[in-house]
Amino acid sequence: MATLPISGRPLARAASRWLVLIAMILPVFPAQADMPLQLERVVLLYRHGVRTPLPGEIQLDEVSGKPWPTWRQAPSELTPHGAAGARLMGQYDRQRLAAAGLFSVHGCPTPSQLSFWANTDQRTIASAQALAQGFAPGCPIQVGHLPQGSEDPLFHPMEAGATAWNAHDAVTSILASTGEPDALTEPHADALQFMMTVMGCDQRHHPDWCEPSHWHGTLAAPTSSERMTLSGPIATTSGTAESILMAYAEGFPNRAVGWGRIKPGQLESLSQLHALLFDLYARPDYMAERTASVLSHRILGVLQDEQAPRLNVFVGSDNNIVALASVLHLHFKMPSYAQDDPPIGGALGIELWREPGGSQRYVRVFYQAQSLPQLRALSHSPPATVSLLPPACVSNKNGLCRFADILPLLQRAEARAR
Template identity: 40%
Template sequence: MRLLLLAATLLTPLPAAAQDKVERVVMLMRHGVRAPITGEAPLDTKVDGQWPAWPVAPEFLTPHGAKAIAQLARHDRRWLGTTGCPAPGSVRIHTNTPERTIATGRAYADALAPACRLTVDHEAAGTVDPLFEPLRAGATAFDANKAVAAITAYTGGVNALTARHAATIRELDRVLGCGLPAGCSTPGPATLKPSADGRGVEFTGPIRATSGTAQVILLQYAEGMPMAQVGFGRADAATIKRLGVLHAALFDVFTRSPYMAAHQAGPLGDHMLKVLTAPTGPRLDVLVGHDTNVTALAAALGVDLDAPGFALNDAAPGGALVLTRRRDARGPYVTLSYRVQPLDAIRNGTATVVDRAIAIPGCATRCPLDRFDKLLRAKLAPVVTG
């Protein structure tokens, strides 16, 4: 795959300890706040009220979302000590092909290096980028039957998954306000099976139906809509965090079992390890994708995504897993963090950013580069070549 090197400033080392320096940073970021995807809240969902209008087309990054991404970029610029217009070869930005990821990359690049008009690299429209959509691209030796078995083992089965979240589904029904004893979303029984083309899994039922609705309500809040329009006026910040468990539960099926994590994160993880271990290359490598990408990498790393205002493992808009290669007297090592804006900061347009250090399982917070490479690579499905 062709990735264009972008011009960028050389990044001033950030001290992590005495005589410690940053050599390279690679981050995987979810796109910013977007308008809902058509059908994300199932079209037959019954509500008491009207869904609010959005300022952009379905799936597109909103202007408010772009401003939040700019806040993150300004934070990263300060953290990395970036100044002025860039010198060639030290920053690379690559996004998936949907508008929301390209626009997020654009907003990030413009705030990281103002007035420099950096290029944001992505594949051609209509193509499948195997970094971000490895199952569709056939980028690994994925076996849909093995995937179903692995998901079933991880979740205890889709009926058990539904049962664990029954109380939250009832709370969502209260917010939707339809008042029907059967609930406001009636998708039928939970099912899980290989997709017809064998390149994925088909998942139906209450979690599949309600997870998107919960995400839409969160996006309304993040967008800064009046509270009378957020969840039909029946959802405050605490409610939205609780409902986010339904969206996070979707990733128990699609990304968090060891088998799904290995294949969903395989190409991205391979790319990130190559960037970290290469003798030369960009000092900052930014990948802009989706919640499935971030949750899959987190699962492969064996860590949770924890951010203020969000349910555990519900990937935040603009949130990024950050791998930093540092060097001290003992040699190169890797640290991991989750860089994210709290949900209220996204909503209110404030500059608050949280960068939480995460201990790397099997290696604590400071992981020698060669050991980190072996630990993560062992959790990834090999990329199919040729």
């Protein structure tokens, strides 16, 4: 596997700074609380780091013709800045898990102790490689993946034919649970209005899509198609807003981020528009259970296999994270992002804990992510970490959930896999 160049001396200095910061902010591990517990395994589902815009992602242009910022890399690729952010997250994971006693602070873990598996896009493979380099600098850690550009059923089960689904059934189910797309956008008219301001809508430049009377959308499955078709403001603003967020996280000058019309505190409004797409394509039960079907099967295998690696890292995309969170009936809100919008380069995690000498197992579900300002500055301060308790769980005095409580949720999604 190709590796990205990394400097050992700066990393050593950074590691010591992070270790001090982690010691200051980390919550008490359950093993240190009233009931002694032992951390056995960890699953991290990461979203890739900062990338260039995807083909077709930008659906709106600045109304007066001002150009979008120019990226140096090809479309859809992880940037060097994105790789640096991922290395910081890998470094944080190493120090945090070392503090929990799962790994040593330094040195190369054995191949049996950890596993990295990425989706087949360049951005996910390169993100996994950067995470591995941050976790164990200079160590020969292999990142597993299928051939680049192929459909990995772990991340794309519907496209790979690994789960049965039908576009018409999907639309019927989604509309039954969410209503028409307008029902999702109506509570966020302020975010749409802000987006129009960012795009330059004014009295002189005012195409139809600038006007609220045109903010109507539909979700359908044409008779001749096996795909769903979405029209309206969610379709046009979600990817457009995400491209602006990526430019901010990449570190473009303020004048190039939304043409200088955005203050950092307003980024959450754009994040809200990006998140609305998942309320249709990833969060409804029909979509969530199918999107997370093969992944749920793999996670169950890891959590139930006594010989599984201590750390299991999967690197995919935002829809994978939203689908798994939905399977667990979880919502999340991370700093600088809107509700249920997966942060760039962040991870949904599951830890497995056990009473020493006992058979009862517990899990802690959490989200960890750098804020957009942290990612923009490549800050060495630790990311935010938020513990999430699935509604099916009755937490113990350590704030953990019995593994048996989330088992049926993962099994329900797993059953959708062929």
